[in-house]
Amino acid sequence: xxxxxxxxxxxxxxxxxxxxxxxxxxxxxxxxxxxxxxxxxxxxxxxxxxxxxxxxxxxxxxxxxxxxxxxxxxxxxxxxxxxxxxxxxxxxxxxxxxxxxxxxxxxxxxxxxxxxxxxxxxxxxxxxxxxxxxxxxxxxxxxxxxxxxxxxxxxxxxxxxxxxxxxxxxxxxxxxxxxxxxxxxxxxxxxxxxxxxxxxxxxxxxxxxxxxxxxxxxxxxxxxxxxxxxxxxxxxxxxxxxxxxxxxx
Amino acid sequence: xxxxxxxxxxxxxxxxxxxxxxxxxxxxxxxxxxxxxxxxxxxxxxxxxxxxxxxxxxxxxxxxxxxxxxxxxxxxxxxxxxxxxxxxxxxxxxxxxxxxxxxxxxxxxxxxxxxxxxxxxxxxxxxxxxxxxxxxxxxxxxxxxxxxxxxxxxxxxxxxxxxxxxxxxxxxxxxxxxxxxxxxxxxxxxxxxxxxxxxxxxxxxxxxxxxxxxxxxxxxxxxxxxxxxxxxxxxxxxxxxxxxxxxxx
DNA sequence: GTCAACAGTTGAACGTGTTCAAGAAGGGCT
DNA sequence: AGCCCTTCTTGAACACGTTCAACTGTTGAC
Numbered sequence: 001x002x003x004x005x006x007x008x009x010x011x012x013x014x015x016x017x018x019x020x021x022x023x024x025x026x027x028x029x030x031x032x033x034x035x036x037x038x039x040x041x042x043x044x045x046x047x048x049x050x051x052x053x054x055x056x057x058x059x060x061x062x063x064x065x066x067x068x069x070x071x072x073x074x075x076x077x078x079x080x081x082x083x084x085x086x087x088x089x090x091x092x093x094x095x096x097x098x099x100x101x102x103x104x105x106x107x108x109x110x111x112x113x114x115x116x117x118x119x120x121x122x123x124x125x126x127x128x129x130x131x132x133x134x135x136x137x138x139x140x141x142x143x144x145x146x147x148x149x150x151x152x153x154x155x156x157x158x159x160x161x162x163x164x165x166x167x168x169x170x171x172x173x174x175x176x177x178x179x180x181x182x183x184x185x186x187x188x189x190x191x192x193x194x195x196x197x198x199x200x201x202x203x204x205x206x207x208x209x210x211x212x213x214x215x216x217x218x219x220x221x222x223x224x225x226x227x228x229x230x231x232x233x234x235x236x237x238x239x240x241x242x243x244x245x246x247x248x249x
Numbered sequence: 250x251x252x253x254x255x256x257x258x259x260x261x262x263x264x265x266x267x268x269x270x271x272x273x274x275x276x277x278x279x280x281x282x283x284x285x286x287x288x289x290x291x292x293x294x295x296x297x298x299x300x301x302x303x304x305x306x307x308x309x310x311x312x313x314x315x316x317x318x319x320x321x322x323x324x325x326x327x328x329x330x331x332x333x334x335x336x337x338x339x340x341x342x343x344x345x346x347x348x349x350x351x352x353x354x355x356x357x358x359x360x361x362x363x364x365x366x367x368x369x370x371x372x373x374x375x376x377x378x379x380x381x382x383x384x385x386x387x388x389x390x391x392x393x394x395x396x397x398x399x400x401x402x403x404x405x406x407x408x409x410x411x412x413x414x415x416x417x418x419x420x421x422x423x424x425x426x427x428x429x430x431x432x433x434x435x436x437x438x439x440x441x442x443x444x445x446x447x448x449x450x451x452x453x454x455x456x457x458x459x460x461x462x463x464x465x466x467x468x469x470x471x472x473x474x475x476x477x478x479x480x481x482x483x484x485x486x487x488x489x490x491x492x493x494x495x496x497x498x
Numbered sequence: 499g500t501c502a503a504c505a506g507t508t509g510a511a512c513g514t515g516t517t518c519a520a521g522a523a524g525g526g527c528t
Numbered sequence: 529a530g531c532c533c534t535t536c537t538t539g540a541a542c543a544c545g546t547t548c549a550a551c552t553g554t555t556g557a558c
Contacts, residue, residue, distance in 0.1 A: 034535085070537060070539060071539075073536080073537055073538075133392065137389045141389075142385070219484070229480070238464075246461055284506065320509075320545090
């Protein structure tokens with residue numbers, strides 16, 4: 001009961017649950033949703049506190065208290081404190097997609113598309129910069145499910161690569177066909193590099209990251225254009241062969 | 250007194266301290282070294298336990314107990330558990346230098362020099378792979394003193410870059426003069442990338458990392474050679490300009 | 499010799515993430 | 529109704545990294 005009332009009182013701004021049309025004790029709502037509701041309540045509370053106080057400063061006890069549940073309850077739904085971040089992960093991934101939509105719909109030039117997507121990614125993440133830097137260490141641990149290369153992150157990763165596939169395929173750029181296949185993943189990898197840079201970027205408003213993007217995009221554009229040059233054919237082949245070698249276990 | 254007897258009773262296998270020729274109260278040894286001795290004892294014990302049990306599995310209490318001191322004493326010499334890793338850092342840096350010496354002394358070819366240095370780096374770190382993966386997360390946090398980009402790591406970083414400067418300057422390769430200045434740092438950055446890959450590498454004996462090196466070296470060699478090509482001049486300029494932009498705050 | 503200053507050392511205590519045995523709350527049977 | 533089974537919830541308890549006020553031994557000045 002406590003849970004229900006608290007959940008109703010909580011102004012969760014993104015209700016992924018069915019419309020909570022609750023009268024009093026009217027038990028018409030699907031009972032199965034109870035668990036999911038608590039899960040969401042805990043997640044929302046956690047992310048809010050992370051944003052407000054930072055990751056390390058937010059204790060599991062504080063999350064539980066604020067959500068009106070016992071601390072053990074949070075561990076019933078999330079394996080660890082770090083696992084709470086996966087929610088943040090997924091949500092921002094989606095936001096990146098949405099924010100990229102306009103430029104992907106209206107722009108045909110490869111460089112412009114890429115630039116738009118990269119800046120959109122930073123835009124979306126900007127509010128979380130300080131907290132992202134703290135939680136980033138979790139993502140860096142190879143065994144962590146939060147690692148961008150981990151199996152658990154696979155869906156989010158694929159979704160991210162899909163954005164860059166869109167960048168390539170919707171563009172008017174003429175790309176070497178062999179490179180074209182690999183390009184989305186390479187661009188995603190570059191994006192990871194940009195994020196890495198961004199996390200470390202202490203300049204006001206992360207201006208250096210913006211400049212990095214503005215510098216890297218025409219460079220990538222030029223390299224992609226150059227990819228069809230005859231002199232560079234062997235080098236390109238070498239790169240593609242290396243990628244292939246690395247990929248197969 | 251407790252400390253002295255306990256320390257003496259402890260079979261520290263790596264005594265970097267002067268010969269402990271203690272009769273009774275024979276106070277001939279430099280009193281100042283007392284602190285340094287304890288510090289070293291704690292560090293050695295910690296690194297040994299890290300190697301034996303792994304980083305997270307080794308508790309500060311275990312380190313203190315094994316070293317025969319109180320847990321608070323470890324914190325007198327090291328600000329945190331993470332700071333103990335800095336010792337590991339410095340030591341392996343030196344080992345990398347030493348392991349690179351032969352190839353740097355005998356080889357003139359750029360690719361061979363680079364390849365030798367990279368493989369030497371992996372050789373040196375290989376025994377610590379499992380533990381490095383765990384402690385890597387500490388290094389990933391931007392605010393951490395362990396970050397390779399942090400101020401505290403500056404000496405180790407400079408030393409590492411110096412190795413790659415040696416790679417470039419001692420080689421017979423003809424390099425674009427503008428690129429030559431930046432190349433050591435770029436190579437170090439690539440090395441960081443290789444290390445990142447290595448940390449994530451779960452293949453037996455980290456064979457994929459070895460293959461990555463073998464693939465990346467001829468590629469870098471070719472690119473460096475290409476750097477003097479006229480067609481690529483603007484692209485190179487663009488890269489150098491970008492680096493310059495990024496570097497100044 | 500006395501005393502003050504100081505580096506070195508101690509272990510109890512704090513707050514943290516996490517675990518776990520115990521219990522509550524229904525839902526589906528007879 | 530009574531009963532069992534699953535899902536959910538609880539909060540005390542654990543081990544950990546870290547802090548801190550108190551203590552010890554040594555040095556140097558008078």
